[in-house]
Amino acid sequence: MTIVMKFGGSSLADADTIRRCAALVRGQSSDRVITVVSAMAGVTDMLIELAQAAADGTRMRVHTLLGKLHERHELAARAFGANEAVAPLLSQLDTLVAGIGAVSELTPRSHDAVVSFGERLSAVIVAAALEGHAMTGHEAGIVTDDRHTQAIPLMKLSLHQIRETLQPRLEHGEPIVVTGFIAGTQHGAITTFGRGGSDLTATLVGAGLPADEVWIWSDVDGLMSADPRIVPEARLLGHVTFAEAIEMGQFGAKSMHPRALEPAAEYRVPVRMRNTFHPDCAGTLITDGQPNGETVRSVLRLRGSVLVTIAGAAMVGQPGTAARVFQALADVGVNVQVISQTVSEAGISVVIPASQLDPARVALENRLVRTGVARKVEIESDIDVVAVVGAGMAGVPGIAARVFGAVARRNINVMAIAQGSSELTICFVVKADASATAVQALHAEFGLAG
Amino acid sequence: MKIAIVGFGVVGQALVRLLNERSGELYRQHGFAPRIVAVMDTRGAALSAQGLEIAALLHAKASDGTVAALADCGVAGVDSEQVIAECGARVLIEATPSSLRDPQPAIRHLKAAFRAGLHVVSVNKVPLAVALPGLRELANYNRVMFRFSGTVGAGLPVLALAQQCALGDEILSVRAVLNGTTNYILWRMHEAGLDFAAALAEAVRLGYAETDPSADIDGVDTAMKTVIFANVVLDRAATLADVQVAGIRDLPRERIAAAAAGQRVKLLAEFGEALRVGPEEVEAHGPLDVPANINAVSLSLRHGGEVTLRGPGAGGVETATGVLRDLLDIWHALGSAP
Numbered sequence: 148m149t150i151v152m153k154f155g156g157s158s159l160a161d162a163d164t165i166r167r168c169a170a171l172v173r174g175q176s177s178d179r180v181i182t183v184v185s186a187m188a189g190v191t192d193m194l195i196e197l198a199q200a201a202a203d204g205t206r207m208r209v210h211t212l213l214g215k216l217h218e219r220h221e222l223a224a225r226a227f228g229a230n231e232a233v234a235p236l237l238s239q240l241d242t243l244v245a246g247i248g249a250v251s252e253l254t255p256r257s258h259d260a261v262v263s264f265g266e267r268l269s270a271v272i273v274a275a276a277l278e279g280h281a282m283t284g285h286e287a288g289i290v291t292d293d294r295h296t297q298a299i300p301l302m303k304l305s306l307h308q309i310r311e312t313l314q315p316r317l318e319h320g321e322p323i324v325v326t327g328f329i330a331g332t333q334h335g336a337i338t339t340f341g342r343g344g345s346d347l348t349a350t351l352v353g354a355g356l357p358a359d360e361v362w363i364w365s366d367v368d369g370l371m372s373a374d375p376r377i378v379p380e381a382r383l384l385g386h387v388t389f390a391e392a393i394e395m396g397q398f399g400a401k402s403m404h405p406r407a408l409e410p411a412a413e414y415r416v417p418v419r420m421r422n423t424f425h426p427d428c429a430g431t432l433i434t435d436g437q438p439n440g441e442t443v444r445s446v447l448r449l450r451g452s453v454l455v456t457i458a459g460a461a462m463v464g465q466p467g468t469a470a471r472v473f474q475a476l477a478d479v480g481v482n483v484q485v486i487s488q489t490v491s492e493a494g495i496s497v498v499i500p501a502s503q504l505d506p507a508r509v510a511l512e513n514r515l516v517r518t519g520v521a522r523k524v525e526i527e528s529d530i531d532v533v534a535v536v537g538a539g540m541a542g543v544p545g546i547a548a549r550v551f552g553a554v555a556r557r558n559i560n561v562m563a564i565a566q567g568s569s570e571l572t573i574c575f576v577v578k579a580d581a582s583a584t585a586v587q588a589l590h591a592e593f594g595l596a597g
Numbered sequence: 598m599k600i601a602i603v604g605f606g607v608v609g610q611a612l613v614r615l616l617n618e619r620s621g622e623l624y625r626q627h628g629f630a631p632r633i634v635a636v637m638d639t640r641g642a643a644l645s646a647q648g649l650e651i652a653a654l655l656h657a658k659a660s661d662g663t664v665a666a667l668a669d670c671g672v673a674g675v676d677s678e679q680v681i682a683e684c685g686a687r688v689l690i691e692a693t694p695s696s697l698r699d700p701q702p703a704i705r706h707l708k709a710a711f712r713a714g715l716h717v718v719s720v721n722k723v724p725l726a727v728a729l730p731g732l733r734e735l736a737n738y739n740r741v742m743f744r745f746s747g748t749v750g751a752g753l754p755v756l757a758l759a760q761q762c763a764l765g766d767e768i769l770s771v772r773a774v775l776n777g778t779t780n781y782i783l784w785r786m787h788e789a790g791l792d793f794a795a796a797l798a799e800a801v802r803l804g805y806a807e808t809d810p811s812a813d814i815d816g817v818d819t820a821m822k823t824v825i826f827a828n829v830v831l832d833r834a835a836t837l838a839d840v841q842v843a844g845i846r847d848l849p850r851e852r853i854a855a856a857a858a859g860q861r862v863k864l865l866a867e868f869g870e871a872l873r874v875g876p877e878e879v880e881a882h883g884p885l886d887v888p889a890n891i892n893a894v895s896l897s898l899r900h901g902g903e904v905t906l907r908g909p910g911a912g913g914v915e916t917a918t919g920v921l922r923d924l925l926d927i928w929h930a931l932g933s934a935p
Contacts, residue, residue: 292738301738303834304731333712333735 153183153349158423162226169276186265198261202253229275255295266326279322285331298338309355343404354414369431372595380596398447449532458494459522531582534574541570553592601635601686604693611913635684641665641673678709726821747919771868777890778813815844843875
């Protein structure tokens with residue numbers, strides 16, 4: 148088997164945890180393994196702060212952060228005799244930061260260059276632990292567009308180049324460690340993927356080779372039927388579909404970022420979520436397999452959102468109102484999480500992140516209320532979104548009745564409802580203080596405790 | 598329009614000759630006045646921002662074996678990727694003779710051109726057979742045009758015809774004779790009763806086959822064309838590994854003789870569920886029974902029935918005509934861009 152193993156920052160906290168990861172790679176001695184690493188725990192945040200501090204000219208802070216970064220990596224490197232490998236990288240980082248300080252300006256491009264050192268340093272340390280070879284995502288063949296900090300890979304080209312670069316090395320039997328999260332433009336400038344970036348590197352490498360499985364090692368066992376802090380009897384899901392995993396990720400489960408699952412889903416590479424600190428657990432396998440007969444697989448809760456209702460009689464029968472609402476929100480960069488509208492068209496409700504409420508409200512009032520398209524914008528801030536997810540729900544009548552029956556029996560008022568046409572998810576909005584009860588009720592209703 | 602050419606063999610030379618001979622007509626009909634600002638071969642380059650003198654270019658190549666010998670403009674031992682990026686051309690023509698054993702130089706030329714914002718016409722099949730989906734993605738990302746009609750059928754507009762046929766109809770299957778060399782050999786084995794070795798020797802002597810005919814007789818050339826056709830016309834992200842290939846090397850005369858009455862053996866590319874290249878029987882005197890080194894592509898359309906294109910599918914001038922067609926296509930598209 149060819150396996151891509153990705154280790155997150157929590158699995159790479161210090162020399163001891165790195166040694167544990169190396170043992171997990173070596174443990175698959177009969178398989179061919181390519182390792183993808185994040186930065187060591189906490190390092191990416193330090194680098195982001197360092198880059199900003201350098202641009203702001205806060206020298207003491209820069210000095211302190213650089214000191215900490217040197218110490219963390221030198222200490223871990225010493226355990227594997229990798230000091231000579233990390234020294235040039237750390238000195239490059241010093242130079243880069245001094246350069247940013249000199250011009251007092253942090254461009255997205257130099258931000259990416261600074262942040263990239265987290266993965267580049269951890270990769271050489273892990274490579275030393277494995278007695279293998281470290282390379283950057285760009286060296287491995289990943290090419291992205293030039294949107295620094297949020298780069299998107301040129302998928303087909305990257306997959307071709309990954310195969311071309313890594314396949315011969317793999318056959319050669321040399322352990323390879325690839326930096327997660329960072330890649331490069333066609334001109335060779337360093338880019339980063341944004342959230343979930345290291346997982347994306349792992350699935351790209353998996354799809355490019357192609358690998359038989361991609362294993363994502365983190366500090367959770369896998370995907371659960373519910374958050375165990377809400378539902379103590381929640382159960383680990385042994386097997387879910389890509390569609391389910393992507394949906395669960397949208398609702399904030401400790402899943403993989405939906406974008407990271409895309410290459411695996413498209414090129415049908417199974418992904419396994421596993422726990423570095425609990426390696427006996429098989430974790431959650433994500434494949435494109437058919438639903439296994441169960442309808443609802445998981446109940447999730449999304450916090451920190453607000454319900455915004457745009458209302459007004461003038462909206463009735465008026466084509467284009469919805470377009471104006473979403474255009475207004477899009478223009479200020481608001482991410483709409485749930486949409487709900489009734490046939491009467493007297494109101495459109497959307498759920499958005501609470502952090503984006505202010506610009507959203509201003510945009511809607513200015514663009515719609517001021518112009519008379521809508522009468523008012525109502526905000527419900529004390530709300531949560533509850534979702535049931537399951538690929539097997541599609542085409543099965545009566546699921547919605549059971550969902551809302553179970554919620555109604557607990558006297559919980561449902562404020563808005565949305566279901567996608569894929570029938571993979573039903574989600575609804577409730578008062579925040581009732582959401583835990585709703586999750587528990589649904590978990591019991593669908594017998595998810597097993 | 599400024600043009601750079603990398604690879605100055607038979608096709609490259611035929612192209613500049615063609616551009617030279619037809620310059621008046623190209624200008625009158627299309628307003629097309631190409632200026633060749635860079636030509637690269639294995640030993641160096643000739644560069645001129647004003648445009649190279651074509652007769653001198655051909656003369657340098659003929660007498661000294663390299664364009665680097667051209668007076669004033671010649672430079673020995675250049676980095677071709679750097680020349681592509683910096684020569685100021687709008688279009689690159691990739692006409693190097695790269696082999697499947699090392700597709701990288703040609704792939705690097707194409708990537709360098711896309712990165713630098715050049716449109717590309719490729720005559721070279723190899724980089725396409727190996728990496729077409731990725732290369733097209735990179736071209737699209739850089740918003741440049743990528744044409745390669747000469748790679749399949751040389752001067753015959755095989756890809757364009759098939760794409761037009763697919764528009765509003767459905768291509769059910771495709772059967773094609775895409776390699777002139779093997780068709781000549783099989784034709785002579787049948788017509789003159791030659792055995793394989795004798796037919797091959799004759800093809801080499803008449804210039805239909807190269808001195809190393811492996812890529813032709815092992816079916817690799819046909820397979821590469823199959824991959825390109827499948828990607829472009831059938832929208833399949835295929836690579837060479839997806840084609841089942843059998844060649845005609847040492848095909849016994851008995852195989853030809855054993856073909857049923859009214860049948861002929863051809864090296865056929867078939868696009869059905871799978872992509873296959875191998876010796877197959879076709880109907881004698883039917884659309885695919887072409888003589889000598891002629892190519893034939895037969896499309897079976899759901900509504901339009903059987904459509905066949907036949908004609909010479911190789912040769913320097915023929916291929917150069919395909920390049921010119923691509924150049925004019927790019928020239929027209931640039932003119933009509935908003």
